[in-house]
Amino acid sequence: MATVPARQSRAHQASGLIGANTWAPKNLLGLLFLVIITIYFLTPLYWLAINATKNNTDLFSSFGLWIAHFNIAQNLADLFSHQDGIYLRWIENTVLYAVFGGLASTFVSVMAGYALSKYVFRGRRLVFGLVLGAALVPQITLALPIYLLESKYGIANTYWAVLLPSILNPLGVYLAQVYASSSIPNELISAARVDGASEFRIFWSIALPILMPGMVTIFLFQFVAIWNNFLLPLLVLSDPKLFPVNLGLATWNFDPAAHELIYNLIVTGSFLAVLPLIVMFLFLQRFWRSGLTFGSVTG
Amino acid sequence: MEISTVAGESSTSATQTTIRIRPPRSRLLAIWNGATPYLFLIPFLVIFLAFFFAPFVYDILQSFYILKHFGGLGLTPPKVVWNGLANYQQVLTDANFWRGFGRVLIFGIIQIPVMMGIAMILALLIDAPLLPFRRFFRLAAFVPYAVPGVVAAILWGYFYTPSLSPIVQALSAVHLPVPNFLSNSTILWSIGNISTWEYAGFNMLIFYSAMQAIPQELYEAARLDGLSEIAIARYIKIPMIRPAFMLGLLFSMIGTLQLFNEPEILHGISGAITPTYTPIIYAYNIAIIQSNFYYGGAIAAILGIITFIFSYFFVLLTQRQTGA
Structure with missing residues (x-):
């Protein structure tokens, strides 16, 4: 694969500057x-x-x-015992939404992106157009009708109400399509076919391992998007036991009666909610960067 | 949209981040693919139909109706009746909607350039070879992006609340006048500060990543020609990362049109944030608090359409300019 030429070390580069200080x-x-x-x-x-x-x-x-x-x-x-320890429940819910929603979303997006990249079929341009159109109109615009439809079909105020819409990630499909186009050689797929591998086996055993770094990036973006999501849970959830931590803290913050008394809990709760994300960010930084410049993923 | 440097596709410019509107020509020609691609697409299409297409159609359909009260005294229950395009007509002439829209527009015109400017200077400094601790500075700038928008708004809300704010404490300690961060005239910029704090580092990372992909030979040639680091930034780096810049700009503009989390949280501590403050807040209040989904749906639909047209033409324009 063609990649961007490796950069020389910064030290070397700096020493090349005469009189640089x-x-x-x-x-x-x-x-x-x-x-x-x-x-x-x-x-x-x-x-x-x-x-x-x-x-x-x-x-x-x-x-x-x-x-x-x-x-x-x-x-x-106090935080863990306030309102029967609901804070820990919120943290669990958030992890559940972000991890499972993120994983499902990544898998669904990569399958679709792979199909768009490696197959010729009727409707390919239509699907591509839908993906792009959906990426340009954020789902937040549709939060209201999503809520109404979910109420109509009885899934509002359940875990599914937040999990299912979180699976949709058109940008992830687009990224997966780009990753697959530039990192999986067609010859590899043809060779596997000649060897008699089924299409699903080719996807599972050949394409997925190659796409792994790209998948981590797609997962991270969606994980953060779900962790940040506020309007959708605000609309579709009414039972505080199902809230993500975002929404829970916001309800504490909004309650003018309790507000003054639990300031310290809101502050401690916010700190605790931010901590795992910051740690994760620091450790996975290279995946963010590789997601933002494709060059390093193809290598 | 492509957040990427497709190294394999354009050998001439390694940093060409393009946003394509058409699918790339597939290089794998299928002889017998049959149903396989559809099977791979089914999960995505099901979710797309259920949580994008269906809500979209439902929203449009609902926006043609209106809840009418008959009899004037409220003795008979209100009925849902066909209203044609009247809801849309009403939104388009609704001063509240346009004030909210104008507000996010002004917000974007000021906040986005400030944030992008900070992000660009940061990226250039962190990419420049001479400064120490660049890795630390890069991490520090990116960390706020890890803070969920709601928590960021609660947190900055404390900085704006006079009884809690360390800014107010510090200023009054040295007997300086204390600004009111929550008044009618300042609250928009207090929100702008939160957005800048959250996303400047994210944009910096987009720019910095694109700079890292610029071929080293270009710099060597430039230095041989005696160009200063500032000239290199001006004539090589900034033009070369233009596509990445445009992408960051697009994300920021879409995000600004949908502004909701930060003002919604701050509304708890500032009376300046009205129920019509931004278009999304307006739609939310009409549809949920006033239970008028028909009109709220029309507001959401118009905002969605404006966002789509806006970003579509933006992508088209940048595509033409980069010649992709």
Whole structure:
């Protein structure tokens, strides 16, 4: 496969610059920008981590960017027991929606993308057009009628109400189509056919392993999209036991009666909800980048 | 849409991120594929029909009806009656809808360039060879994207609430005037700040990834010719990542037209966010809070159509310009 030429190491590249100096005024200006913008990006998260350790009084009376009484154990205990421990239920639900919805979505999208890439059939252009059209109109526009139809057919206010619509990912189909076109050589498929492999076996044993890095990227995008989804669960779920953590925290935040009393729980709950995603992001960063530049996936 | 650098297809420019409207010519010619491709497509098509096509058709059908009250006194239950295109006519002349639409438009005109500008400067600095800790800066910028929009809005909401805000604490500690982040005139930009915080790093990563794919030889040639790093950024990097830039722009514009999460959350702490604040909030309030799905459906349909036309022509335009 043709790939982008490997980059030389940055150190080598830098040493090639005659008289280049990291601490030249021009570079210092750039560095200053980076430092300021990084403070901007990290301060809210720092605030969240610090304030997850405070009780309700300290939240309002102590300086926001430093620790007061270290109260995280009590906050966690209160968070996990508030309303019969519904917070943990929300976390479980979110994981369920994002993991299973994401996996199902990835698999469905890759099958469709593979078919669009490797077969000639009637209606191919039509399906391609549908995929693209759906990618250009976000599903959020359709959240209202989805809710009405789900109510009509009795799946509103069930796990399925959130899981099933989450499987649709037209952008994922498009990406899968691109990945399959450029990373699976047609000769490989022809050879497998000559050897007598069935079409499904070719897909399962040959195409899928090659597409694996691309699938991780498609999964990650959809995982985050589901984790972030707010309007759809807000519409289709009425039982708090089915809420994802997003929606649960929002309902706590909206309740003016309870609001003032459980500020510390909202803060601690937000911190805990963000933590696993940040850890996941840091570890899987290369998949994000490979999803955004295709060159590294084809290699 | 293609978020990618298709290295195998265009050997001349490795960073050509194109958004194709037509399927690529298939290179695998099938002699006997029969039903197989359809079997692979069935799961997607079923989900597409159930959760895209059916809701779309249902939305359009419903938007031709209206809930009419007969008898004036509310003694008889209201009836659903055919209303033709009157709902659409009403949306198109609805000052509330257009105010909301105008608001997200102004929001986009200001917020998107600011965010894209920050993202571009970040990407250029992180891609430049001389600065230290680039990996750390890149991670720091990307981390906010991991924060769900609702949590980001709750979090920034605390920064805007005077009794909690460390910004207010800091400013009053040094006796500076404290801005009101939640007033009629400032709330839109307070929301803009949340969007910028969330998505600048995401766009930076799109740009940076495209820069990483620019062939090294170009830089060597440029340096031999004595171009400065700034000139290289100006004449090589920015033009070369134009397709990636356009893609980020498209995502941002679609996202802005659908603005919902952040204002909906902030509405709990700011009276400035009305039930007609953005088109989606308006549609949601009409359809769910006022139970008038017929009119809410028409608002959603018009917004969907505007979004589609807008992005379709944007894709067409960028395609023509990149010559893909």
